[in-house]
């Protein structure tokens with residue numbers, strides 16, 4: 088009897104991934120584990136979609152199996168100090184064994200805060216915090232909780248997309264956090280984020296509250312040969328024929344950015360099903376076409392918002408991404424003054440459309456240039 092080949096798409100994108108969709112990161116998991124369990128705080132940075140959230144959530148799961156208390160707060164959800172306090176409080180509560188006991192314990196530790204509890208539709212505890220509104224929110228009571236609760240093992244606390252704190256009038260909030268956290272010898276903190284420049288400024292500038300607070304760690308792409316092996320295995324095991332060359336092409340067309348590799352592999356897999364289970368270059372191109380169609384509204388709404396000159400700069404960079412501020416370059420592509428090219432590029436970087444490596448500018452999304460080519 089032959090084993091029936093599964094027909095479930097073996098690739099995932101758009102959400103944090105874990106096994107069986109998770110590729111590699113073995114060395115990173117080992118290193119991060121070792122640093123955090125020994126009490127070292129970390130600053131983890133990379134471009135968007137390299138896999139920071141997936142990696143850290145996998146690590147937290149691994150640590151909590153070994154009895155570590157782990158806490159995760161996503162700063163994309165934080166729009167005020169008190170919202171932060173609520174999310175943090177709730178995540179701390181979830182790290183503890185029995186809610187009932189924990190609630191009593193937490194309440195005893197936060198004298199000027201009265202937690203108000205309910206249960207949401209999914210059975211998770213919902214908590215809002217009440218305090219004497221005539222005084223500022225006593226954030227320090229919440230910040231000190233992990234330190235006060237920790238026993239023999241350090242608590243592991245993750246703040247994802249932490250640079251967003253800058254939008255909450257960062258400086259004071261930052262100072263306040265640091266003032267408490269500097270005394271926490273029983274907590275390992277992870278500050279991570281995708282806007283690397285902003286995040287690094289927070290930890291490397293002398294005048295910033297978190298100056299040298301954690302060890303810097305850049306999350307790189309997954310090595311190409313590891314991606315290659317993973318894709319080959321997943322295509323094979325799900326009954327799709329794909330040569331090493333065509334798989335190599337998936338990786339190169341997606342710039343080997345983990346998210347886009349999975350996105351393209353997923354689309355290629357779907358198209359291969361309709362091609363008698365074979366992935367060839369025609370199928371791969373059809374998959375890319377499909378992605379461009381899916382992304383069209385999103386790209387178009389961004390593009391339409393640009394000024395004529397910004398569009399010109401973008402198309403120039405599409406042709407040639409080096410030394411873009413040189414007089415020769417500006418003349419060749421008939422751009423305006425250097426300063427306005429700089430302003431345009433600043434905007435692209437801020438929007439996460441371009442990234443700078445040395446003197447060279449790259450498109451963050453490998454499919455966007457393909458879309459632009461067609462304009």
Ligand SMILES: Nc1ncnc2c1ncn2[C@@H]1O[C@H](COP(=O)(O)OP(=O)(O)O)[C@@H](O)[C@H]1O
Pocket residue numbers: 099100101102103104108109110111112133134135136137138139140141142281345346347349350
């Ligand atoms: N280790 C990995 N294995 C497989 N896919 C990954 C991995 N890391 C990231 N990805 C892909 O990238 C996408 C974005 O990952 P995510 O963890 O959200 O990145 P980030 O937090 O850096 O923006 C995931 O949905 C997945 O498709």
Ligand SMILES: [Mg+2]
Pocket residue numbers: 139140141247
């Ligand atoms: Mg993330």
